[in-house]
Amino acid sequence: MKKIITYGTFDMFHQGHYNILKRAKDYGDYLIVGVTGENYDIGRGKLSVHDTLATRIENVKNTGLVDEIIVEEYLGQKIGDIIKYDIDSFVIGDDWVGKFDHLSRYCNMVYLERTKGISSTKLREETFEKYDIGIITDEIDDNELVKEAKLVNGFEVKNVYCDSEKTLNGFQEKYNIENVFDDYGKMIEASDIVFVRCSIEKRFNYIRQALESGKHVIYDSPATFKSSELEELLDLSKEKNVILMENIKMVHIYVFNQLLWMTQGGLIGDILSFNCSISKNDESRSNLFYDLSALSLLPMLKIMGQNYEKADFKVTKDGEEIEFASMNFVYPNGRAVINVGNVVRVDNQLEIIGTKGTIRMRGNWWRSKNFSLHKPGEIDAELYNTNFEGNGFKYLIKAMSTMLKNNSIDSMGVFEDESLKIVEILEQVKKTDDNTL
Numbered sequence: 001m002k003k004i005i006t007y008g009t010f011d012m013f014h015q016g017h018y019n020i021l022k023r024a025k026d027y028g029d030y031l032i033v034g035v036t037g038e039n040y041d042i043g044r045g046k047l048s049v050h051d052t053l054a055t056r057i058e059n060v061k062n063t064g065l066v067d068e069i070i071v072e073e074y075l076g077q078k079i080g081d082i083i084k085y086d087i088d089s090f091v092i093g094d095d096w097v098g099k100f101d102h103l104s105r106y107c108n109m110v111y112l113e114r115t116k117g118i119s120s121t122k123l124r125e126e127t128f129e130k131y132d133i134g135i136i137t138d139e140i141d142d143n144e145l146v147k148e149a150k151l152v153n154g155f156e157v158k159n160v161y162c163d164s165e166k167t168l169n170g171f172q173e174k175y176n177i178e179n180v181f182d183d184y185g186k187m188i189e190a191s192d193i194v195f196v197r198c199s200i201e202k203r204f205n206y207i208r209q210a211l212e213s214g215k216h217v218i219y220d221s222p223a224t225f226k227s228s229e230l231e232e233l234l235d236l237s238k239e240k241n242v243i244l245m246e247n248i249k250m251v252h253i254y255v256f257n258q259l260l261w262m263t264q265g266g267l268i269g270d271i272l273s274f275n276c277s278i279s280k281n282d283e284s285r286s287n288l289f290y291d292l293s294a295l296s297l298l299p300m301l302k303i304m305g306q307n308y309e310k311a312d313f314k315v316t317k318d319g320e321e322i323e324f325a326s327m328n329f330v331y332p333n334g335r336a337v338i339n340v341g342n343v344v345r346v347d348n349q350l351e352i353i354g355t356k357g358t359i360r361m362r363g364n365w366w367r368s369k370n371f372s373l374h375k376p377g378e379i380d381a382e383l384y385n386t387n388f389e390g391n392g393f394k395y396l397i398k399a400m401s402t403m404l405k406n407n408s409i410d411s412m413g414v415f416e417d418e419s420l421k422i423v424e425i426l427e428q429v430k431k432t433d434d435n436t437l
């Protein structure tokens, strides 16, 4: 019996898929189809897949051409499959010519001509609602947003506004943005989603104006120095029935969600200590201290909760600008220390100590692909990894897309009470005088 294998995502099943399965079947007696798993696709950055794995499998099965369906779950699985299923020929469309030649050591490689004029990408583009993103920026660098937004169905950065003409033109040229605006109101009008990317002093007014016009907003965090202003923005978003989303990409990254699962689910026992440090070099932004602090306070609030008994802050300032702060929180059964350096450098790291284990993230922990778990009595640490690519924007935009589609809240994101607590804490830190000895 001649056994054939082929692989694909088979999203929005179409004639091209049917044709290749039919022709693959003609190459032998028994056809196995590997359908890509959801985590595998997400991990390799293919976020646009629309149908669930179950639907894609069902569609492949309904052709009546296939003898067996397997799920492709990880990079490098194919060789193992070829050996395990004793495959004679591997069949794939000619968009992959040359990419799988190394498999010819194990079986016969066949590249078949693709059916012209159809693809899942094309169908998705024709089917899905379009969301034009407008950015208000004060930097020329986009931090990958333009490229990453395009990876999610229907999303594209189409508009940009900046109060400096030089930055505006530089940004448009660098990222080839369709429309530039020197009038913020006009940019809001032309956009479905407004992305507020600027220093904290300017955010509140920009966010408010966009919400008042009934637009969804993503904003660099925190929105403001004052909790009363954040409350106003949250109320306004509800009144206008639009999404107000905080740009903290970390919460959409798998490895961070694994970490949360472990700490919140008691897998490292009772948490005794949360410790993290952060400093970054970004001279284009004033008051960067608040951005770095929001990023650090969020995991603390998610892991340790909000019911700390006491907090004290050691703050070093240069005029109004905070250069360094050590924030200490005493919880009923543990302690959290967050060190944030704006001008002062500190080593970036995050450590959570529980009664049954310690979790560590070294380096830029807010965008890390892995963490280590150290268990008492065990010499080697366990490593938790994801093959997450990029800086996380595509996962944030994907979360926005899910919320828009399901009219739901971002259940993996930043909760309202967490946003408010962050601003409340920062309000207190801001009031703290420079208490350098």
Ligand code: CTP
Pocket (backbone or CB within 6 Å): 007, 008, 009, 010, 011, 016, 017, 020, 091, 092, 093, 094, 095, 096, 113, 114, 115, 116, 117, 118, 119, 120, 121, 122
């Ligand atoms: N295929 C084909 N003709 C097409 C589209 C796909 O022969 N017009 C083949 C591919 O070459 C592959 C299989 O169908 O062997 C599964 O392809 P898949 O990537 O799932 O489909 P695409 O339509 O190419 O999807 P996308 O646009 O997301 O890349």
